[in-house]
Amino acid sequence: MLYVMVQFRVKEGHVQEAEKLIRGFIDNxxxxxPGTLAYQSFQFNHDIQEFVHLMCFTGEDADEKHKDSPYIKQFVDTLYPLCESEPRFHHLGLVAEK
Incomplete structure (x- = not known):
């Protein structure tokens, strides 16, 4: 399993646009x-401009398929200009789970 977290902050006035874009992206x-076991998007309750995406892939192949998809390029090209700075990617190591 491969776990990834992405954190980003959208510019003021672009929250609804980002939410709509994220929903369409996750639909794709x-x-x-099928190798993406989970892809979740969260907003901070205390700051709706701040987002966190959590992903779980079956492995490197599924992550590569995700990265190479045509809809990710469209998502990145549309989302990044809405952000205050580049999204921050973190690869996570699982410690425990239920």
């Missing part, structure tokens, strides 16, 4: 990526 993942 749901319909096209």
């Amino acid at each position: 993942i749901r319909n096209n990526e």
Whole structure:
């Protein structure tokens, strides 16, 4: 399993646009990526401009399929200009789970 977290902050006035974009992006993942076991998008309750995405892939191949998809390029090209700075990617190591 491969776990990834992405954190980003959208510019003021672009939250609804980002939310709509994220929903469409996750629909594409749901319909096209069986190797992506989970892809969740969260907003901070105390700061709705701040987002965190959590991903779980079956392995490197599934992560590569995700990265190489045509809809990720469109998502990145549309989302990044809405962000205050580049999204921050973190690869996570699982310590424990239920």
